[in-house]
Amino acid sequence: MIAAAIQRERSRAGKSLSALAAEAGIAKSTLSQLEAGNGNPSVETLWALAAALDVPLSLLFETEAPATKLVRAGEGDVLESEQSDFSAVLLSRCPPNVRRDVYRVVMQPGEVRRAQPHPRGTVEHMLVCAGQMRVGPAGQEEVLLAGDYYSYPGDHPHSYEALQPDTLFLMVMEAP
Amino acid sequence: MIAAAIQRERSRAGKSLSALAAEAGIAKSTLSQLEAGNGNPSVETLWALAAALDVPLSLLFETEAPATKLVRAGEGDVLESEQSDFSAVLLSRCPPNVRRDVYRVVMQPGEVRRAQPHPRGTVEHMLVCAGQMRVGPAGQEEVLLAGDYYSYPGDHPHSYEALQPDTLFLMVMEAP
């Protein structure tokens, strides 16, 4: 569990095992064994790693089942409205001080598109307009039909895959 | 630093060193040395401690000089007012989803009243109306005169002591 956390943070930082070990001032053999899951590191070692990775120490303990949110078509809290023929569902409140870029994407079935992790704190919002797709962070992919909404952290490895021709979806990339 | 955190949490839990070591399944000698600041514990040891203390592991890394706030009579930001003979000082903004119980207390000099720690997240607000008192978390007691305001975490050991007869104060107990 802690092994996975170290690997995760190291790969996100884009550093090699040797480089990280050097920066942290620990032997690369130590780091190798830690990432292999063998061993029970001391606090000092973890401190050095966290410092070199520039992350809070507590992050190395998080199992981090990343926070995803799935709202199926027709689900979700409907916002009240004065007008009768108007219906809105709040999918995600916008946190302050974030930038949200919107993309309109058409995708064809075929190969699975794997995305490199984006910078820390990035969140992706997917809203399928037409077709069908499979998307999500590694191990938490979901099959979305038209109208479904799915948001997940973009700073983890994730993948897109269209399951029907001309699958159309909206992607909102949220950056801190 | 980590030594202080362990001691802090242990005293909060009201457990003895021996008892905690037994519950955590570690030797009490180990715990003794850790609290003495000697040594560099392994993750496994800390995990056992955190589990026995029933706190998240990350809490054992926080320096946590508990957040206290002292506003002397006449100090503090005065809120603007339309009316001339009106003055208000914002002592503490109310966080959302908390309950604030208000107590009016009269106290006589004499013995020091030591309070058992309240549940985690509790905050106490003291506002002296008349008299003089000494109050605060252990090691951070302050002498308050009439009009002084002092807030501090209530989930740590703390004490009250009146320094003048008929000391009157307002206490707001804030619970999450």
Next chain:
DNA sequence: TACGCTCGTTCATCAACCCGAACAATAGTA
């Protein structure tokens, strides 16, 4: 006073973490 219990500390012994060096694998370059 003597006994029993719990408190927290100190001391040798064992296990383990951490280290450094040597190792195979891969990639880029002359």
Next chain:
DNA sequence: TACTATTGTTCGGGTTGATGAACGAGCGTA
């Protein structure tokens, strides 16, 4: 091909954390 520079792995050995027993101190009771 050979040389060089990376990658991450595996292997002894020294340092250190974790252990359990023994210790003195404090408290309540017979």
